Amino acid sequence: MTxxxxxxxxxxxxxxxxxxxxxxxxxxLAVAMRRLELLEVTAAGLEPEGRQRLDEVREALVDTLFAxxxxxxxxxxxxxxxxxxxxxxxxGFLRSMEPLTPEVRFYLDGDDALLAPHVGDExxxxxxxALRNVLAHSGAGTVTVHIAVGAHDVHASVTDDGSGFDPDxxxxxxxxxxxxxxxxxxxxxxxxxxxxxxxxxGTRITLWIPTKEGTVRHG
Numbered sequence: 001m002t003x004x005x006x007x008x009x010x011x012x013x014x015x016x017x018x019x020x021x022x023x024x025x026x027x028x029l030a031v032a033m034r035r036l037e038l039l040e041v042t043a044a045g046l047e048p049e050g051r052q053r054l055d056e057v058r059e060a061l062v063d064t065l066f067a068x069x070x071x072x073x074x075x076x077x078x079x080x081x082x083x084x085x086x087x088x089x090x091x092g093f094l095r096s097m098e099p100l101t102p103e104v105r106f107y108l109d110g111d112d113a114l115l116a117p118h119v120g121d122e123x124x125x126x127x128x129x130a131l132r133n134v135l136a137h138s139g140a141g142t143v144t145v146h147i148a149v150g151a152h153d154v155h156a157s158v159t160d161d162g163s164g165f166d167p168d169x170x171x172x173x174x175x176x177x178x179x180x181x182x183x184x185x186x187x188x189x190x191x192x193x194x195x196x197x198x199x200x201x202g203t204r205i206t207l208w209i210p211t212k213e214g215t216v217r218h219g
Contacts, residue, residue, distance in 0.1 A: 029065045036061065055137070062136040066128075069096055086112040086120040086147065093128060094145075102134070102160075103142045110149030119211055122189055123147070123156055126182045130158035130205045133178055138162025138203060156207040164201045182207075 036058055043054065084092075087108040094104050112120065127145060134143050140162030148155040167179075179195060182205070186193040191209035 025068050029061060029068060033058075033061055033065065059136045062132060066132050069093075086115055086123055086149075089120070089124050090127060090145065090147070093124075097131070097135075102140045104131075105142065105144045107144070107146045108149075109147070110154075112147070112149050114149055114151070115154060115211065119154065119189060119209060122185050123154060123207065123209065126185055126193065126207055127156055127158060129178045129182050133205075134158070134160045134162065134203075137165070140202070150211075152212040153208060153210045157204060159202065159204045161202045164197045164199050164203055166199060167195045167197055 036054070040054055040058075043050065046054070090108075091106065094106060115123070127147075131143065131145075134140050138160050140160035143158065143160045146155075146157045146159075183193045186207055186209060189209045191207065194206045195203070196206075197203035
């Protein structure tokens, strides 16, 4: 008689479920996104109401896709694992989204091993949400993600060449809840999130978080 430790059984089931979510749900959502993109091209002359409905479908698909990716990550982490450096986590996330995202240029300056795990986690979540907004709303062709880790703070920026928007009215439209969530996460760590955008001119989201007590933001 062979004995299987319960933890191994749970981990195996979680790994199987993660594969199912990735292979079936994730792949189907990716196909749906591609078909929606084709529909958006052929429906370029739609009335504003029809355009808005397509935008709502895109946002719903992106939200579901990101939720599926997050669920897959959690299922694969059912065993304790060492903290993953911020750069490694972001590169892995970008690879997982490659079929759907525009061209993404990723730059990391400094040593991300200097970041406390909870700070790295929050920077990751904020950058991920910024990328979600790009995918859901901007129609960008290129996105640049830049992380700079210093001795006393960390800076991050996500810049796209998409459609842009009016940040003053974003709470009533494009990704308002997500933008507010980014600001709240940064504020909880004594940091600041800044959103610079205008219709037709792309968007730049910047993040600054101090990592040493008493650090003051410059610039």
